[in-house]
Amino acid sequence: SDDLTQPPSLSVSPGQTARITCSGDALPKQYAHWYQQKPGQAPVLVIYKDSERPSSIPERFSGSSSRTAVTLTISGVQAEDEADYYCQSADSSGTYWVFGGGTKLTVL
Amino acid sequence: QVQLVESGGGLGQPGGSLRLSCAASGFIFSDSYMSWIRQAPGKGLEWVSYISSSSSDTNYGDSVKGRFTVSRDNAKNSLYLQMDSLSAEDTAVYYCARAVVTTYYYYMDVWGRGTTVTVSS
Numbered sequence: 254s255d256d257l258t259q260p261p262s263l264s265v266s267p268g269q270t271a272r273i274t275c276s277g278d279a280l281p282k283q284y285a286h287w288y289q290q291k292p293g294q295a296p297v298l299v300i301y302k303d304s305e306r307p308s309s310i311p312e313r314f315s316g317s318s319s320r321t322a323v324t325l326t327i328s329g330v331q332a333e334d335e336a337d338y339y340c341q342s343a344d345s346s347g348t349y350w351v352f353g354g355g356t357k358l359t360v361l
Numbered sequence: 362q363v364q365l366v367e368s369g370g371g372l373g374q375p376g377g378s379l380r381l382s383c384a385a386s387g388f389i390f391s392d393s394y395m396s397w398i399r400q401a402p403g404k405g406l407e408w409v410s411y412i413s414s415s416s417s418d419t420n421y422g423d424s425v426k427g428r429f430t431v432s433r434d435n436a437k438n439s440l441y442l443q444m445d446s447l448s449a450e451d452t453a454v455y456y457c458a459r460a461v462v463t464t465y466y467y468y469m470d471v472w473g474r475g476t477t478v479t480v481s482s
Contacts, residue, residue, distance in 0.1 A: 284468075347467065350396070
């Protein structure tokens with residue numbers, strides 16, 4: 254299956270580290286990317302190619318990968334980081350693009 | 362600045378059609394892959410379609426294949442999505458996005474604000 258699996262929710266306190274995982278059989282062949290979406294807003298790219306960060310994104314956002322999973326890490330979580338986070342990749346042939354189901358990050 | 366503005370959303374009839382548009386500015390549209398992504402109420406993101414810079418390469422998600430058609434007019438810096446045979450399951454916010462595409466990765470680096478499509482009788 255080329256589906257991407259994420260935990261539906263994660264709660265952390267301010268200043269802690271949040272780690273959101275995304276797993277899928279196609280990930281060894283395809284890069285993964287992460288988007289942040291706040292309520293009522295369009296998604297924003299926060300990590301691309303597993304671990305690259307757009308220049309406008311704070312350094313506390315980072316990404317890493319293992320064989321069949323990728324991880325978005327937010328170090329020193331702030332209240333403004335409360336949002337839904339989606340991973341995205343493609344099927345093993347690159348023909349179909351796919352999103353994970355999303356993880357709702359709550360900052361306590 | 363780089364901007365994408367969607368339009369054309371609204372109320373559609375089951376079995377009917379709607380055409381969405383996306384106006385691009387602030388970048389070389391004719392050099393860019395483009396994509397449509399949708400989000401049903403309270404649900405996650407779903408990739409709908411992409412189109413290459415020259416329109417030579419298009420593809421669709423399984424849920425819309427055969428019903429939706431993506432196109433573009435590089436002279437007008439515009440992207441379109443023709444939606445036919447609409448059903449209630451097509452109710453969603455539709456986002457236009459610029460796509461970065463290579464052999465090994467595909468992602469959306471710029472997104473519009475979205476346009477809402479509601480399918481109901």
